Every structure is written in C-alpha cells, then in structure tokens.
Amino acid sequence: MSDYLHLLNMQFMQRALIAALFTGLAAPVVGTYLVQRRLALMGDGIGHVAVTGVALGLLTGVSPVWAAVLVSVLGAILIEVIRERGHANGDVALALLFYGGLAGGVLITGLAGQSGARLQTYLFGSITTMSITDVLVTMALAGVVVLLGIGLAPQLFAVAQDQEFARVAGLNIRVYNVLVAVLAAVSVSVAMRTVGLLLVSALMVVPVATAQQLTRSFRGTLLAAMVLGAVAAVGGLLVSAAAPDGTTVAPGPAIVLLALACFTVSWPVGIWLRSRQRLRRPFPVVAAAAHQAVDTDEHPHEHGDDCGHVAVPHGDHVDYVHDGHRHAPHGRHYDEH
Amino acid sequence: MSGPTPPTTGAVVELTGGAVAIAGRPILRGIDLVVRSGEFVALMGANGSGKSTLVRALTGLHPLAAGSLWLFGTPYDDFHDWRRVGYVPQRGSAASGIPASVWEVVASGRLTHRPLFRPLGRADRAAISDALEVVGLADRATDGVSTLSGGQQQRVLIARALAGQPELFFLDEPTAGVDLPNQQMLADSLSILSGRGATIVLVAHELGPMAPLIDRAVVMRDGRITYDGPPLTHEQVHRADHADLAMVHVDHVDHGHHHDEPARHDHAPHVAAPLDGPERGSSR
Numbered sequence A: 001m002s003d004y005l006h007l008l009n010m011q012f013m014q015r016a017l018i019a020a021l022f023t024g025l026a027a028p029v030v031g032t033y034l035v036q037r038r039l040a041l042m043g044d045g046i047g048h049v050a051v052t053g054v055a056l057g058l059l060t061g062v063s064p065v066w067a068a069v070l071v072s073v074l075g076a077i078l079i080e081v082i083r084e085r086g087h088a089n090g091d092v093a094l095a096l097l098f099y100g101g102l103a104g105g106v107l108i109t110g111l112a113g114q115s116g117a118r119l120q121t122y123l124f125g126s127i128t129t130m131s132i133t134d135v136l137v138t139m140a141l142a143g144v145v146v147l148l149g150i151g152l153a154p155q156l157f158a159v160a161q162d163q164e165f166a167r168v169a170g171l172n173i174r175v176y177n178v179l180v181a182v183l184a185a186v187s188v189s190v191a192m193r194t195v196g197l198l199l200v201s202a203l204m205v206v207p208v209a210t211a212q213q214l215t216r217s218f219r220g221t222l223l224a225a226m227v228l229g230a231v232a233a234v235g236g237l238l239v240s241a242a243a244p245d246g247t248t249v250a251p252g253p254a255i256v257l258l259a260l261a262c263f264t265v266s267w268p269v270g271i272w273l274r275s276r277q278r279l280r281r282p283f284p285v286v287a288a289a290a291h292q293a294v295d296t297d298e299h300p301h302e303h304g305d306d307c308g309h310v311a312v313p314h315g316d317h318v319d320y321v322h323d324g325h326r327h328a329p330h331g332r333h334y335d336e337h
Numbered sequence B: 001m002s003g004p005t006p007p008t009t010g011a012v013v014e015l016t017g018g019a020v021a022i023a024g025r026p027i028l029r030g031i032d033l034v035v036r037s038g039e040f041v042a043l044m045g046a047n048g049s050g051k052s053t054l055v056r057a058l059t060g061l062h063p064l065a066a067g068s069l070w071l072f073g074t075p076y077d078d079f080h081d082w083r084r085v086g087y088v089p090q091r092g093s094a095a096s097g098i099p100a101s102v103w104e105v106v107a108s109g110r111l112t113h114r115p116l117f118r119p120l121g122r123a124d125r126a127a128i129s130d131a132l133e134v135v136g137l138a139d140r141a142t143d144g145v146s147t148l149s150g151g152q153q154q155r156v157l158i159a160r161a162l163a164g165q166p167e168l169f170f171l172d173e174p175t176a177g178v179d180l181p182n183q184q185m186l187a188d189s190l191s192i193l194s195g196r197g198a199t200i201v202l203v204a205h206e207l208g209p210m211a212p213l214i215d216r217a218v219v220m221r222d223g224r225i226t227y228d229g230p231p232l233t234h235e236q237v238h239r240a241d242h243a244d245l246a247m248v249h250v251d252h253v254d255h256g257h258h259h260d261e262p263a264r265h266d267h268a269p270h271v272a273a274p275l276d277g278p279e280r281g282s283s284r
Helices: A002-009 A011-036 A042-060 A064-085 A090-111 A116-123 A132-151 A153-161 A163-168 A173-191 A200-214 A218-241 A251-279 B051-058 B102-113 B122-134 B150-163 B180-195 B208-213 B240-254 B267-276
Strands: A292-295 A310-314 A317-322 A325-330 A333-336 B011-022 B025-036 B040-044 B066-071 B085-088 B168-172 B199-203 B216-221 B224-229
Touching: A002 A011, A002 A218, A011 A042, A011 A132, A011 A153, A011 A173, A011 A200, A011 A218, A011 A251, A042 A064, A042 A090, A042 A116, A042 A173, A042 A200, A064 A090, A064 A132, A064 A173, A090 A116, A132 A153, A132 A173, A153 A163, A153 A173, A153 A218, A153 B102, A163 A173, A163 B085, A163 B150, A173 A200, A200 A218, A200 A251, A218 A251, A310 A325, B011 B051, B011 B199, B025 B051, B025 B199, B025 B224, B040 B051, B051 B168, B051 B199, B085 B150, B102 B122, B102 B150, B122 B150, B122 B180, B150 B168, B150 B180, B180 B199, B180 B208
Parallel strands: B040 B199, B040 B216, B085 B168, B168 B199
Antiparallel strands: A292 A333, A310 A317, A317 A325, A325 A333, B011 B025, B011 B066, B216 B224
C-alpha cells in the first residue's frame, strides 16, 4: 500500500493524473454533440486521420501533437464538407478517411525511419511519459473544448437537434458544424496521449452512452458524461498503477474498459427505467366508450396507492393494470376501461 | 419578374415571380404570393404539389431560382431580423440521438433573442413557460421529448417556434400523422396565436379541426398556385365551379404512384410532378 501511495506521489504519475482528469472531462463534451447528430464514429475517423498527422510530425521534426491537431482539424473539416455535399453518405466519408489516415500514417512513419513502436505510443497512449509542457498543452486545449462546448451549448444543441429550424432562427449552421468538427479534432489530439488514437473515440462516446441510459435531459446527459469520463480516465489510470509487479496494465485500455464497465452497469438500469416509464404513461382520454362495470363481489381486491398493481393516470382518475386489463374504482364497482 | 419591386404596404411576406429549382430541376414557377399582417393562410394541395417547397422557399431554406422575396418589407438578402419569424419544420419527431427534455427543446426557440455565452434571462424563461402553456404541455416540461406521442412532439415543435415570440409563423404539415384529439389541441394553440395578432402560414393536406381558423386558402398544383381566395368548405371543394381544386383531389387519386414515398422526403415527388402532369394554363 505504501508503495502504491509512493507511486502516486511521483511526479510523472501526478502529471498523468492531471492529464487524465482534463481529457476525461473534455472528450465527452464533444462526444455528446457527435452522438446527438448520430455521428458517434466521427471521433474514430478523426483519430485515424490524426495518425497521419503524428507521422508527419515524426517525419518533419515538428511536435507530433501539434501536427496531429493541424491534420485532424483539416480532416474534420473535410469530413464535414463531404457530409454536407454528399448528403446521406456521412458514413462513407468517414470510412474513406479511416483507411486513408491509417495507411498514410503507417507509410509516412516508415519513410521517417521511425519504428512502429514509436507510432504505437500514439496509437495506444503513453500517459505516463508526458512532460510538463505536454500536460500544460493538454490542460489548455481541454479547457478550450470545455469552454466552447458548454458556453455555446444552446447554439450547438439547436443545430444538432434540428438544422432547418436553426437556419431559420438565423444561425450560420455551417460555422457551428465546422466548430463541432474542429472541437472533435482538438479533443482527439488531446486524448491521443491518454488513451491513444485508436481508442480516443471510446472516451468521447462511451461516457455519453452510459449517461443517457439514466438521464432525461440534454444538460443532465452532458454533465453526467463529463463526470463519468473523468471518473473512467482517472480510475483507469489508478487501476493500471495498482497492477502488481511483473504485470503490465496499460493505462489506455484500462481507462476504456472501465468506461465500458460503467456502461454495462447502467444499461440494465436504463432498460428497467424506460420500461417502468412506458408502463406508467397516461392512457389517452377518449370520449367515453361504453364501459363495463364489474361488481366488487366478482373482484374482491381493493386497489390503492400501494396495492402493487401498476397505477396509470387516465384523465381525471387512475386506472389499475393487472392480468392484461385495466379498471378504475367507481363507487361500489369497478369500471373496465 | 426579377428586380426589386416596391413592397405592398402591410405585406409580411411578398413573393413575386418566384421559382424554385432543386438540383437543377424546376419545382415551382410563377409564384406570386402576398401575405398581409394578421392573416391565417392555409397552403393546400396534393402531396408533391409544391406546397412544402414553397414554404421552405419563403423561409430561405430553398434559394429562389427567379423572382424576389420580401419579408416585413425588407428584401430577403437584407433581412436579418429572424426573431420575427417562427418556423415549424415538417418532422415526425422532436427527438435526436441524446435525450432532451421538453423544456430544453422549447428553450432552443429563444436562440434568436440570446447573445452568445449568456444564460437565459427572466424574460426568456417567461416566454418558454408561456409557450408550453399555449400548447398545453406545461405539466410535461421535464419529461424526455422521446417519451411523448407524435402529436405531442409536434406541439413541442410549435412551442419551440412560439418561444421566440415571432410575428410570423410558418408551419409545415403540423397535423400529418397526428390523432384527432391532438389535432384539436394544435388548432386550439393556433387559435390563441392568431388571436394575439400573429400572421400564420400553414401547410396542410387536410385542415381538420383547423378549418374554422383559416382566413384564406391558397391551393397549389404542379408547382403553381391554382386557387387563392376565401377558404373553401368541404362541399365547395367537390363542386364543379371549383374545378381546379377538384382536380387536385382527382389527380391525387389518379397519380397515386407518385406519392408513395414517405412524406418527409418531399424532393422526389416534386421532381416527378411538374414534368409528368398534363400542361395546364397559367395560374388564374
């Protein structure tokens, strides 16, 4: 135990924890808008494009992070343009960039004379080798993503919810579409060191998928996803640090698997909540059709607040549902509805 | 036809010689339409007659291939006062990939009044609750939009437009696929709006409970306006002296195969109709 605390006190570990916290907070913000547009895989597409960026950085000697930011922003804008021009072919645009980005990255890394191992630190993350500058850059970029993602939430929400309405409301929807794409590209580059380019999308999407099992509002989903993202990122790092000597638990996959574990827990709860809600949805009020009265003699059970039967509002009274029918107490008898 | 013509006084919407082409195919042509302040206009016609395209052209969602459009006495290109316009798009659902509460969807209607990076003010909140009140969904404000029925979601979309407190409403088939009680609720909401002095342009295939509210009917056929005048009763529609209108319904039966596509994709039927239908004289 004291070894573990000692490890947590080491500088590289503290830098990693700060980076994980900021990444975990920022990635789900963009992820929420991507999921809202049903573009959950866009983060993955940009992640693949960023591989080419990293490789270009290795080739030219520029910082791989900044090269990745630049190339993935360009890639994100390209995806947005293809999506806008090509209408329904958003997924095809993503596929083109997936493969182009990955193949280009591996090819250029080879040309740069770098080993695959060097590229792999970007593909699967290397959070424990971050320098102070890396951490500062991560904090700054994550801060920008969170600030814009939350500050412009009303506009981004409206554009993602209903583009035509947003356009008639006078919003420049192209600007906001590109903004989301650029924010996604920045988050990808930020999360690159934490979970790696191939797993970036998981940190953007899985917390959102988890949060929306339990929430009913957009705001609730966004905030819950940020908390879940931060918990998964920091928790995954702590788990990997706690691995006994002789075993290696890579932080990136640990973070993603922890996020998926959260989803696995929330999913059944979400299913239960939704089915409960469906059963209790009020019955529509229709003009009185002939209903049948059932005497209390035939139905000795007395319904009430805690009788165990599902109580559903129906106009001005409450129906009780059991054994495939529903009825309401009316004086001395029950009205079958 | 083109070139700035001085606007009619009191006109909220004025389209002169309007034509719309989608992807190079002509859909609407020779449209002259003036909507005056406070009017309740119903745009009617069969599926594929171009009524949705016309309303989308009036909101600027479809660019005009020819003609000039004025909104509130300002040429469309110079018009930026979008808070005066409310739009209810033709949409089956108000839901998206993320849960959103009824209140949140309605609140997005306040965007035209909100500067960037500012939280909602008291006036915003008051407008949102008023909008929910008008459509009768105040008690469902915190519920998820996706848990509502189709008709209720349609009312949410109307409340969203209402929250912006516009003077001019465009509604694109708000009653499509909505059950009768909900159609009645919609009609009641629109009646409140109209009573407050709003100008309403409503696209509808059938008026149903909204019929008594209409001041004027505009009937479209094959991308042209074929009738523009006082509202028609159900009986008049089927009388011979309104042959144009009767034709609309006959055509709808005869050319049913054009309208098989789901109503939401209004591009495809529009493309087929003007080229296929028998050539008729110009609009009267």
